[in-house]
Amino acid sequence: DLLHASDRTSLSKDSFKRAFIDNLFYTQGKFLQVATHKDYYQALAYTVRDRLLYRWVSTATAYTGQVSRTVSYLSAEFLMGPSLGNTLINLGILDEVRQAVGELGLDLTDLLDQEAEPGLGNGGLGRLAACFIDSLATLELPALGYGIRYEHGIFYQTIVDGWQVENTDNWLRYGNPWEIRRPEWSVEVKIGGFTETYTDTEDRHRVRWVPAKTVVGVPFDSPIPGYRVNTANTLRLWSAEATQSFDFEVFNRGDYLGAVNKKVTSENLTKILYPNDETPQGKELRLEQQYFFVACSLHDMIRILKGQGGSIERFHEKFAVQLNDTHPAIGVAELMRILVDDYLLPWNDAWSITTQTFGYTNHTLLPEALERWPLDLFRRLLPRHLELIFEINERFLHDVRVAFLGDEARVRALSLIDETGERYVRMAHLATVGSHAVNGVATLHSDLLKKDVLADFYALSPQKFHSITNGVTPRRWLALANPRLCELFRETIGDGWAKELDQLRRLERHADDAAFAERWRAIKLDNKRQLADLIVQRTGIEVDPESMFDVQVKRIHEYKRQHLAVLQIIAMYHRLKSDPNAEVLPRTFIFSGKAAPGYAIAKLMIRLITAIGDVINYDPEVRGRLKVVFMPNFSVTTGQRIYPGADLSEQISLAGKEASGTGNMKFAMNGALTIGTMDGANIEICEEVGSDNFFTFGMTAAQVEERRRAGYDPREVIEANPELHAVVELIRNGLFSRGDTELFKPIIDGLLWHDTYMLAADYASYSDCQLEVDRAYRDTARWTRMSILNVARSGKFSSDRSIQEYADKIWKVTPVSVPLL
Numbered sequence: 172d173l174l175h176a177s178d179r180t181s182l183s184k185d186s187f188k189r190a191f192i193d194n195l196f197y198t199q200g201k202f203l204q205v206a207t208h209k210d211y212y213q214a215l216a217y218t219v220r221d222r223l224l225y226r227w228v229s230t231a232t233a234y235t236g237q238v239s240r241t242v243s244y245l246s247a248e249f250l251m252g253p254s255l256g257n258t259l260i261n262l263g264i265l266d267e268v269r270q271a272v273g274e275l276g277l278d279l280t281d282l283l284d285q286e287a288e289p290g291l292g293n294g295g296l297g298r299l300a301a302c303f304i305d306s307l308a309t310l311e312l313p314a315l316g317y318g319i320r321y322e323h324g325i326f327y328q329t330i331v332d333g334w335q336v337e338n339t340d341n342w343l344r345y346g347n348p349w350e351i352r353r354p355e356w357s358v359e360v361k362i363g364g365f366t367e368t369y370t371d372t373e374d375r376h377r378v379r380w381v382p383a384k385t386v387v388g389v390p391f392d393s394p395i396p397g398y399r400v401n402t403a404n405t406l407r408l409w410s411a412e413a414t415q416s417f418d419f420e421v422f423n424r425g426d427y428l429g430a431v432n433k434k435v436t437s438e439n440l441t442k443i444l445y446p447n448d449e450t451p452q453g454k455e456l457r458l459e460q461q462y463f464f465v466a467c468s469l470h471d472m473i474r475i476l477k478g479q480g481g482s483i484e485r486f487h488e489k490f491a492v493q494l495n496d497t498h499p500a501i502g503v504a505e506l507m508r509i510l511v512d513d514y515l516l517p518w519n520d521a522w523s524i525t526t527q528t529f530g531y532t533n534h535t536l537l538p539e540a541l542e543r544w545p546l547d548l549f550r551r552l553l554p555r556h557l558e559l560i561f562e563i564n565e566r567f568l569h570d571v572r573v574a575f576l577g578d579e580a581r582v583r584a585l586s587l588i589d590e591t592g593e594r595y596v597r598m599a600h601l602a603t604v605g606s607h608a609v610n611g612v613a614t615l616h617s618d619l620l621k622k623d624v625l626a627d628f629y630a631l632s633p634q635k636f637h638s639i640t641n642g643v644t645p646r647r648w649l650a651l652a653n654p655r656l657c658e659l660f661r662e663t664i665g666d667g668w669a670k671e672l673d674q675l676r677r678l679e680r681h682a683d684d685a686a687f688a689e690r691w692r693a694i695k696l697d698n699k700r701q702l703a704d705l706i707v708q709r710t711g712i713e714v715d716p717e718s719m720f721d722v723q724v725k726r727i728h729e730y731k732r733q734h735l736a737v738l739q740i741i742a743m744y745h746r747l748k749s750d751p752n753a754e755v756l757p758r759t760f761i762f763s764g765k766a767a768p769g770y771a772i773a774k775l776m777i778r779l780i781t782a783i784g785d786v787i788n789y790d791p792e793v794r795g796r797l798k799v800v801f802m803p804n805f806s807v808t809t810g811q812r813i814y815p816g817a818d819l820s821e822q823i824s825l826a827g828k829e830a831s832g833t834g835n836m837k838f839a840m841n842g843a844l845t846i847g848t849m850d851g852a853n854i855e856i857c858e859e860v861g862s863d864n865f866f867t868f869g870m871t872a873a874q875v876e877e878r879r880r881a882g883y884d885p886r887e888v889i890e891a892n893p894e895l896h897a898v899v900e901l902i903r904n905g906l907f908s909r910g911d912t913e914l915f916k917p918i919i920d921g922l923l924w925h926d927t928y929m930l931a932a933d934y935a936s937y938s939d940c941q942l943e944v945d946r947a948y949r950d951t952a953r954w955t956r957m958s959i960l961n962v963a964r965s966g967k968f969s970s971d972r973s974i975q976e977y978a979d980k981i982w983k984v985t986p987v988s989v990p991l992l
């Protein structure tokens with residue numbers, strides 16, 4: 172009863188203002204006259220957090236009495252983005268809070284800008300995990316997100332002399348008001364050492380693991396509120412700490428410095444996020460991170476199960492564990508170890524529980540991106556797990572031999588161990604064999620998994636394979652990022668869309684309404700003006716909000732083909748220079764994204780983008796009609812400002828390479844049109860919005876394969892295309908490098924001699940398609956109509972739809988509604 176009248180739970184404005192001042196005094200120790208913006212932000216965050224905790228405690232209470240299945244989403248990355256704005260949206264108090272702080276003389280937007288972004292992910296996969304836990308809570312599904320609390324998230328990117336420079340991220344510098352440390356639920360994780368056999372009291376032969384070291388995992392919990400429901404689920408991130416007793420008393424008596432050193436080494440475990448996407452590095456510390464967070468999480472689930480009086484035999488009935496790619500795939504071996512070694516379950520019972528527990532989501536089609544661990548490294552860290560993997564493999568390969576009599580090639584292809592040269596553990600094989608369900612993240616991707624990457628597994632167990640197209644949360648990517656557009660939604664179709672995105676269809680009947688179109692354009696122009704302000708602030712480059720904003724934001728990678736866009740921009744520039752009076756539609760090309768620090772060509776692609784900007788932006792003959800901008804440090808926060816201001820979304824990966832893409836969805840629901848290949852979810856976006864409202868170009872995945880089989884020679888294509896040839900020559904001759912013909916040579920040579928991602932083959936089609944884009948943009952009414960229809964038909968791409976599919980097809984979980992205490 173005390174709770175209800177409290178200034179810690181009430182959503183009324185006066186109560187909120189009192190609580191805010193209270194927090195400023197008693198958590199920040201400041202008064203109004205000396206408080207900084209950081210202090211105000213912190214005070215506000217704690218005020219909002221109190222309201223959230225009330226729902227969190229209510230949710231925990233509701234779940235404790237529940238027998239229903241809980242989803243554990245295991246992900247090495249959760250790219251959450253700032254919490255405050257999203258929490259205000261989901262609690263439904265954004266406007267009230269804006270007013271309340273306004274009455275105290277503060278601007279909410281300024282305070283929102285104070286929050287450091289937790290960049291605990293590389294890109295798509297990490298952001299997907301964040302969208303998914305938002306949707307899990309919104310759908311009132313009992314769920315936990317489990318991951319790693321990296322002290323330093325993805326590096327902060329600056330551009331110096333046109334090059335990417337990596338700076339250490341330090342998101343925890345001012346503290347994190349959204350997390351609660353729970354040392355009472357710490358877990359000891361063992362690593363290294365050796366195994367030995369022994370005979371147990373019942374005279375059975377058993378194996379014992381004698382580890383070399385212990386690290387303590389301390390959970391930090393953050394509440395994840397659903398949208399306008401009482402549910403607040405938990406994101407539990409593990410932080411590594413040293414075991415005091417182990418290091419100081421037992422092993423290092425007298426060796427103080429050695430002990431401290433050991434402590435430092437243990438704590439290194441969760442210090443930093445590896446910044447490689449798509450090309451995994453086989454680093455020992457990375458495998459240690461993976462095992463660490465998975466072991467902590469499984470241990471935690473067992474603690475919860477026992478706390479509810481459940482027995483270990485029922486583990487799979489209590490938990491559905493989803494593996495976000497292979498990064499947590501070691502969980503298959505760890506659960507087997509727990510069941511067989513610790514609980515002494517018979518192998519077949521343990522295996523049945525394990526496979527019924529896990530589901531595996533694959534996120535890649537690039538063969539070089541599949542995780543493999545050298546056997547020696549694996550044995551050094553996880554000797555017992557390697558033995559178990561051998562045992563799993565032996566039993567599995569027996570089944571394979573029975574299914575494919577005499578087909579030893581098939582056995583080698585399916586084996587969990589790659590023995591073609593140096594021996595490796597194949598993590599995708601472990602995940603596939605250890606799960607009852609395997610899924611791709613878009614229809615094409617799932618089809619290609621069945622046809623190529625996991626074809627032999629599909630032949631063996633076709634019923635395991637599913638397809639679930641990705642989605643993104645409309646709360647962050649529309650309600651929070653694009654308030655002007657959402658106000659128009661509200662006036663036109665109400666606000667049911669935020670929970671049921673298909674309701675955006677109701678906008679369709681306004682697509683030909685001139686007054687509506689006028690407002691639509693005004694909103695886009697406003698968003699572009701704001702983006703233009705940000706661009707000049709971050710890059711010093713002035714851009715014209717009336718020009719077309721043509722945007723490509725994503726990780727920098729050859730398969731995503733940012734350099735294909737560059738070739739086309741140079742062609743446009745060349746055309747304009749050849750005829751200064753040519754009718755050129757003014758365009759602003761906006762690029763943003765990070766390159767893996769060790770990926771030299773990707774870094775050079777950034778240098779090429781900034782280099783063409785340095786020439787084109789300052790060429791008086793261009794008269795400002797073309798601008799090229801590279802926005803530094805792409806992140807969730809900058810994404811929220813970029814997507815709403817985009818006219819055109821570039822999704823130009825080589826078909827068959829981008830598993831899904833999720834940026835493409837954020838653009839479409841914010842009213843940008845797409846120029847894209849028939850790759851990943853582009854295909855489904857095109858299907859939904861209609862091919863009249865989508866610009867497609869390039870080879871299909873089947874045509875790519877055919878072309879390669881026929882023997883592909885990029886030089887032939889380049890020689891035969893005068894426009895492309897001229898563009899290549901301009902770069903080669905040093906136009907964008909002050910005459911330096913060496914600088915961009917690696918890109919040019921790659922294009923001429925390999926062209927792995929077939930830029931040349933798709934160039935003409937892309938260039939023609941861009942002319943079609945020009946034509947469409949010139950017809951303002953047509954463009955606006957297309958934009959409206961893109962938004963109206965983007966409902967499928969809500970992560971609520973994705974999560975509903977996982978819940979029905981893979982997890983078999985149902986909602987639990989939460990009454991407030």
Ligand code: 26Q
Pocket residue numbers: 293294295296297299445446447448449450451452453457534535542612641829830831832833851
């Ligand atoms: C692995 C081992 C060692 C170090 C790093 C990694 C690592 C880290 C991150 C490997 C891959 C990633 C990230 C992959 C990723 O973001 N994939 C994207 O996933 C999206 C969500 O499904 C898809 O939309 C994209 O198509 C896919 O590229």
